Amino acid sequence: xxxxxxxxxxxxxxxxxxxxxxxxxxxxxxxxxxxxxxxxxxxxxxxxxxxxxxxxxxxxxxxxxxxxxxxxxxxxxxxxxxxxxxxxxxxxxxxxxxxxxxxxxxxxxxxxxxxxxxxxxxxxxxxxxxxxxxxxxxxxxxxxxxxxxxxxxxxxxxxxxxxxxxxxxxxxxxxxxxxxxxxxxxxxxxxxxxxxxxxxxxxxxxxxxxxxxxxxxxxxxxxxxxxxxxxxxxxxxxxxxxxxxxxxxxxxxxxxxxxxxxxxxxxxxxxxxxxxxxxxxxxxxxxxxxxxxxxxxxxxxxxxxxxxxxxxx
Amino acid sequence: xxxxxxxxxxxxxxxxxxxxxxxxxxxxxxxxxxxxxxxxxxxxxxxxxxxxxxxxxxxxxxxxxxxxxxxxxxxxxxxxxxxxxxxxxxxxxxxxxxxxxxxxxxxxxxxxxxxxxxxxxxxxxxxxxxxxxxxxxxxxxxxxxxxxxxxxxxxxxxxxxxxxxxxxxxxxxxxxxxxxxxxxxxxxxxxxxxxxxxxxxxxxxxxxxxxxxxxxxxxxxxxxxxxxxxxxxxxxxxxxxxxxxxxxxxxxxxxxxxxxxxxxxxxxxxxxxxxxxxxxxxxxxxxxxxxxxxxxxxxxxxxxxxxxxxxxxxxxxxxxxxxxxxxxxxxxxxxxxxxxxxxxxxxxxxxxxxxxxxxxxxxxxxxxxx
Numbered sequence: 262x263x264x265x266x267x268x269x270x271x272x273x274x275x276x277x278x279x280x281x282x283x284x285x286x287x288x289x290x291x292x293x294x295x296x297x298x299x300x301x302x303x304x305x306x307x308x309x310x311x312x313x314x315x316x317x318x319x320x321x322x323x324x325x326x327x328x329x330x331x332x333x334x335x336x337x338x339x340x341x342x343x344x345x346x347x348x349x350x351x352x353x354x355x356x357x358x359x360x361x362x363x364x365x366x367x368x369x370x371x372x373x374x375x376x377x378x379x380x381x382x383x384x385x386x387x388x389x390x391x392x393x394x395x396x397x398x399x400x401x402x403x404x405x406x407x408x409x410x411x412x413x414x415x416x417x418x419x420x421x422x423x424x425x426x427x428x429x430x431x432x433x434x435x436x437x438x439x440x441x442x443x444x445x446x447x448x449x450x451x452x453x454x455x456x457x458x459x460x461x462x463x464x465x466x467x468x469x470x471x472x473x474x475x476x477x478x479x480x481x482x483x484x485x486x487x488x489x490x491x492x493x494x495x496x497x498x499x500x501x502x503x504x505x506x507x508x509x510x511x512x513x514x515x516x517x518x519x520x521x522x523x524x525x526x527x528x529x530x531x532x533x534x535x536x537x538x539x540x541x542x543x544x545x546x547x548x549x550x551x552x553x554x555x556x557x558x559x560x561x562x563x564x565x566x567x568x569x570x571x572x573x574x
Numbered sequence: 575x576x577x578x579x580x581x582x583x584x585x586x587x588x589x590x591x592x593x594x595x596x597x598x599x600x601x602x603x604x605x606x607x608x609x610x611x612x613x614x615x616x617x618x619x620x621x622x623x624x625x626x627x628x629x630x631x632x633x634x635x636x637x638x639x640x641x642x643x644x645x646x647x648x649x650x651x652x653x654x655x656x657x658x659x660x661x662x663x664x665x666x667x668x669x670x671x672x673x674x675x676x677x678x679x680x681x682x683x684x685x686x687x688x689x690x691x692x693x694x695x696x697x698x699x700x701x702x703x704x705x706x707x708x709x710x711x712x713x714x715x716x717x718x719x720x721x722x723x724x725x726x727x728x729x730x731x732x733x734x735x736x737x738x739x740x741x742x743x744x745x746x747x748x749x750x751x752x753x754x755x756x757x758x759x760x761x762x763x764x765x766x767x768x769x770x771x772x773x774x775x776x777x778x779x780x781x782x783x784x785x786x787x788x789x790x791x792x793x794x795x796x797x798x799x800x801x802x803x804x805x806x807x808x809x810x811x812x813x814x815x816x817x818x819x820x821x822x823x824x825x826x827x828x829x830x831x832x833x834x835x836x837x838x839x840x841x842x843x844x845x846x847x848x849x850x851x852x853x854x855x856x857x858x859x860x861x862x863x864x865x866x867x868x869x870x871x872x873x874x875x876x877x878x879x880x881x882x883x884x885x886x887x888x889x890x891x892x893x894x895x896x897x898x899x900x901x902x903x904x905x906x907x908x909x910x911x912x913x914x915x916x917x918x919x920x921x922x923x924x925x926x927x928x929x930x931x932x933x934x935x936x937x938x939x940x941x942x943x944x
Contacts, residue, residue: 462666467633467653467662467666468662468666468667473680473685478682478683486670
């Protein structure tokens, strides 16, 4: 315990951080809650001295909004699909990286690259990879160039797929997004899991050898359980990140949040929040943010509950 | 299952690629471990005893030489297929599994003819648990067990699959003194009951001497002496072995042999027939001293420690290579504490001569090599 005479010193040292947090974190949170319950709020009118009605109007607006359920659906699909895939892939890659000696550092760097690269830039690269460009003619469009993915498909004798351009199907769009998000989520997960793997006592693996455990059993019965705290962490943060999905869609499809012929098709909840802000509907944006917070809270609680049973020691 | 080690060698390359000072952890180890015996590998840290154990387990590959289990050459066989049980120094129990799951784990990995049904596995697991008396603890996690209990679980896990060979790496080092005594008796009992050829590694000579059928004393990767504990103690092959075995440790003096007599300083202390004149190192076991007012070896008396049955006399001598000389005398003898000196005669079979430079044993008189 800090001596009570010394306590003011402790507060003094904490002051810069506390002040910054109060201004940039705590106040905005409070303000968001206030705005969410303030109906038909407008900054301009507020400055003019107008008073607003307090109520649930913004929430009913959000839920009643035609795009809300679609946005929720897209968000959910992206979350549910990408978190397990990226976690399992990251686990396998981390185990493989941990097992090799030569080139480990080089490969680690390569796998870590997406983490330090701007996601909009990556989105644009993905856009180019999945693109079909240069449609000529309207009645009988003649495609002149493909992105590398379609080149590969054609090389193996398949037919090109319209991934993201005008006329593309929603499943194709979502597939591209899943690939992008999984790839983008890998580095952080690999990093965390690799760190976890390296802290596992090597003697357990020697013991497993003595016990003649086959490889897959070592992975499922020893590595995964011993890594379970890290896996739980990665899954929970993965879900939280997944519910906030937005930049990936902007990166690939642009601000239209969908292919040109169906703008907004891939909108997510965060996308909705930005839309509301752009339309000066601050109250509705705040309400949507609170709803998103509620969803993330519930999902995280469920996650924690599940991991309590699954995470060992 | 007998184990044969043939010219077993392990060289660790030096970490620094430019320099060539590689470490020879085990150098040309030849030994046939008889079936069903308990063997103690003994030596100070860094002597290669653990490396030898891990080569027998297959977790480390020998640089040279061969290992046989019975007549089967297992040198190239991976650990998984050697059918060994290994108890690690820190036990390496899987922390996320219960005791039962820990013991079942090796059984679940058995393949082919050895494959068991679930009931057979459980039966075997409980059998192993009963042997080490932990069948009450089967649903606990390792973190809920004491060190001694964890150690038993580790032994049960190693024994459950009926290994051809049981290997123990410093099995008692993590236990407190009382538990250590109890557990080493238990290891002996379990080994006798199962009859599994067992090799264990220790740096504690008392531990090795007390339970082993045979001990192997190692130093810097080279085997110094192999034999039954009592024989090794009674007839050490060189100064290192003599110094390493025995508590209190052996007393070492500078001496010389002249005309069949052994001199320590100017005192002629003993007849040593058949030894040619030379400078020697003399080792005298603490129990090799006999109090004798007219004895030839005169030492400065420091103090006397009473230990009940025995007394331990601490004295000094200028030719002694140790700072103090410790002798153990039956408590019936009275020591005159007022006296400044204490005089001894020596028991010839407790006195060993070693070459002053090579430190090899020089045999004399009746105490021929056993």
